[in-house]
Amino acid sequence: MLRYAIDSGVNYINLDCPAHRAQRKRLAGIVGRGLREGYRNRVKIAACLPSSLMDSSPDFDRYLDEVTGWLRVDRLDFFAFGGLDRETWPVLRGLNLFPRAEKAMADGRIEKLGFAFRDDYQTLRAILDGYGNWSFVQFPFSFMDSDHRPGIGGLNLAASRGLAVVVTEPLKGGRLTRNIPESIARIWTEATPQRPPAEWGLRWVWDNPEVSTVVSDMSSIAQLAQNLALADEATAETLTVPEQVLISRVREAYRKLRPIPCTGCRSCIPCPRDIDxxxxxxxxxxxxxxxxxxxxxxxxxxxxxxxxxxxxxxxxxxxxxxxxxxxxxxxxxxxxxxxx
Ligand code: SF4
Ligand code: SF4
Structure with a gap:
């Protein structure tokens, strides 16, 4: 699958960073095998470091050496601090890892430094303000995330600071394509032209010119072929107004299914017992x-x-x-x- 993707034009391979070392090793080993025989030089490799597992500044080099060793490569094109949010960011800053990261960039072990993010707009801004040498940010973004964590506001903010934005979970890990409730399926069937929900979801993300690339989990050659064909055709700023309206109707229909009418305004925070x-x-x-x-x-x-x-x-x-x-x-x- 990996080689078929590269042969078909995919040029960015994103390695996830599960918390368990054995899973990280297995994943990197599989990707590393796929990238042998000349495939490595045809793609950019992005890997991330599990921030929540960092205890000291030498951990940076340890994790970097570990992942490059498993992949059997001598450099990474993109390296991200994984899972940054309001909790992990202050801890990471305190560990003083940036001199290590800058040394790795200077000696060529990594080319660009970024972070994977999961929090709100204010936290994103704090991270962007807190360090000036970020090249990219990666976060989940779908038509259901247009206004939060960090939403279109976060997308625009990162792009305005010159960062490339890598979108993950454009279909919310498949949740926008499986078990579709009847009220939503009905709206999709009214669409012109008729498209599968996955296609609408991907087109909505690609429609944003601030998005640099989209990474999506795929589990079969058929799914990969389908997404490759779509990526060849879909470009930014091509959704028509009626198509945008259709997707807004789907978003609203989903929101009506929420059993708790919480808007996420966070007026109830902080809780003295630290409950979010x-x-x-x-x-x-x-x-x-x-x-x-x-x-x-x-x-x-x-x-x-x-x-x-x-x-x-x-x-x-x-x-x-x-x-x-x-x-x-x-x-x-x-x-x-x-x-x-
Ligand atoms: S105050 Fe808290 S519970 Fe109430 S809507 Fe805002 S975020 Fe939700
Ligand atoms: S302790 Fe319980 S009731 Fe009190 S603010 Fe926190 S969540 Fe609310």
Whole structure:
């Protein structure tokens, strides 16, 4: 699949960075094998370093050497600090890794430095303000993420600072193409021309000229061939106004399925017990809206949410303009997402 993709014009290979070392090793080993016999020189390789696992500045070189060794390459074209958000960014800064990264750029082990991001616009701006030598940023972006984490505002901000933007999860990890609720399927069938939801989703992302490239997980040759054909044809700023309206209707129809009417305004934050109610509600709403409890549950547990510390002080509920009974709703969310 990898070689077919490269032979067909794919020129950017993005290596994910799972938290488990064995998974990272296996993934890099497979990609490294695919890139032998001259394929390495036909693509740019992007890899990332799991920021949450960093403990000291030598870790930077250790992780870089590890991934280049597994890939059997002597340099990476793009290297990103993985999983930056409001929690990991201050820790990473404190570890003083930038001199190490700059040395790696100077001696050619990496060409461009960036970061993979998962948080809101303000956090993105803080990271961009906090270091001046970023070349690219990578974050999830789909028509359902137009206004948050970090949304179109974040896309424009990064592009205006001269960063390349690499979009991941353009179809929300398949959630926009599987288990499509009836109310949404009906809107898609009214579309002219008729296109599969995956095609609408990808075209919407590609339509933004600030997007430099899109990386999407693919699991079969047929899916790859389909996406390659689409990428050849779809260009920025080509969606018509009726097509934009159609996608807005789908977005609104999805939002109507959210069981908790949380807007993500974050007026209920900070919580004295460090509970991130807006994020928990987002995960819970996504589970219901996309009919995908497994993904929401694994994110809930990966992000280590836990409401057991909540003392029901109700500070959050008093601050909520939508009058959401937050402690009660948190219990419902934990009931669904906290289990196995
Ligand atoms: S009720 Fe619970 S979640 Fe809300 S502010 Fe108090 S401790 Fe935090
Ligand atoms: S204040 Fe209410 S609407 Fe705003 S993020 Fe908190 S729960 Fe959601």
């Amino acid at each position: 109610a807006p994020r928990i509600f987002e995960l819970y709403n996504d589970a219901v809206m996309y009919g995908d409890v497994a993904t929401a549950r694994s994110l809930y547990q990966l992000e280590k949410h836990n409401i057991d510390n909540c003392d029901e002080c109700n500070d959050c509920a008093r601050a909520c303009g939508r009058h959401i009974p937050i402690p009660d709703k948190l219990k419902i969310a934990q009931g669904l997402l906290g289990g196995k």
